[in-house]
Amino acid sequence: QVQLVESGGGVVQPGRSLRLSCTASGLTFGAYGMHWVRQAPGKGLEWVAFISFDGNKRDHAASVAGRFIVSRDNSKNTLYLQMNSLRREDTAVYYCATDEVVAAAEGATYCDHWGHGTLIIVS
Amino acid sequence: DIQMTQSPSSLSASVGDRVTITCRASQNVGKYLNWYQHKPGRAPKVLIYGAFNLVRGVPSRFSGSGSGTDFTLTISRLQTEDFATYYCQQTYSTSPGFGGGTKVDIK
Numbered sequence: 001q002v003q004l005v006e007s008g009g010g011v012v013q014p015g016r017s018l019r020l021s022c023t024a025s026g027l028t029f030g031a032y033g034m035h036w037v038r039q040a041p042g043k044g045l046e047w048v049a050f051i052s053f054d055g056n057k058r059d060h061a062a063s064v065a066g067r068f069i070v071s072r073d074n075s076k077n078t079l080y081l082q083m084n085s086l087r088r089e090d091t092a093v094y095y096c097a098t099d100e101v102v103a104a105a106e107g108a109t110y111c112d113h114w115g116h117g118t119l120i121i122v123s
Numbered sequence: 124d125i126q127m128t129q130s131p132s133s134l135s136a137s138v139g140d141r142v143t144i145t146c147r148a149s150q151n152v153g154k155y156l157n158w159y160q161h162k163p164g165r166a167p168k169v170l171i172y173g174a175f176n177l178v179r180g181v182p183s184r185f186s187g188s189g190s191g192t193d194f195t196l197t198i199s200r201l202q203t204e205d206f207a208t209y210y211c212q213q214t215y216s217t218s219p220g221f222g223g224g225t226k227v228d229i230k
Contacts, residue, residue, distance in 0.1 A: 035219075037167075037221075044208075044210060044221060044222070044223050044224040045159070045161065045167065045210050045212075045221040045224070046220075046221065047212070047218065047219050047220050047221060050217075050219070059217045059218060061218060061220075062124060062218070095166060095167070097167075100172075102172060102173065102176070105154075105172065105173040105176055106153075106154065106173070108154065108155060108157075108172050108173035108176070108214065109155075109172075109214045109219075110157040110169050110172040110178075110212070110214065111157075111159070111167070111169060111212075112169060114166035114167055114168075115166065116165070116166055117166065
């Protein structure tokens, strides 16, 4: 059974930094690309970042580019999100999710397994 | 960035109703379009990938259609457990953004 557990959330002042972790079990972590997705209070889902299975490819949303950095340690089955220069608008529940690639569907991808999220409050 | 626009933003329906949610992309995303269900306090759940492929274990009352810029999620006969918020997501670009969501609640 796949489990993703996010940690590192809490209350932080604007301008400060925080690092989130997502620890995986029940899967071969190093075989999967991973996403961070967030949901601000009363708002919809917002994609934040992606990292390939080997860490060689990374993408970040324009809203966090230059402030947030996604990384991973496959030896520890852990995904990270380093969040710098935090703003009030970064307040949200942050989810990690696995990236599933379906070769038979022309390489369609989707966020398959999700954690239950960790709340960041920037205030 | 590709913008995803869902409509309506909310709807009220009764158990047994047929519900249709639309998603429009600001540019061609082919069939790289997913649908998710999200309930408060829970993790999002993927329903449909590649525009029309039902994820294993998802009830067959859910279906997806469309390609290019216009997509539809249909729930053929709404059940109690289907009251939730639904999101589309394009995975055509390297920034796989979501639509704004459609909240389905009880009439």
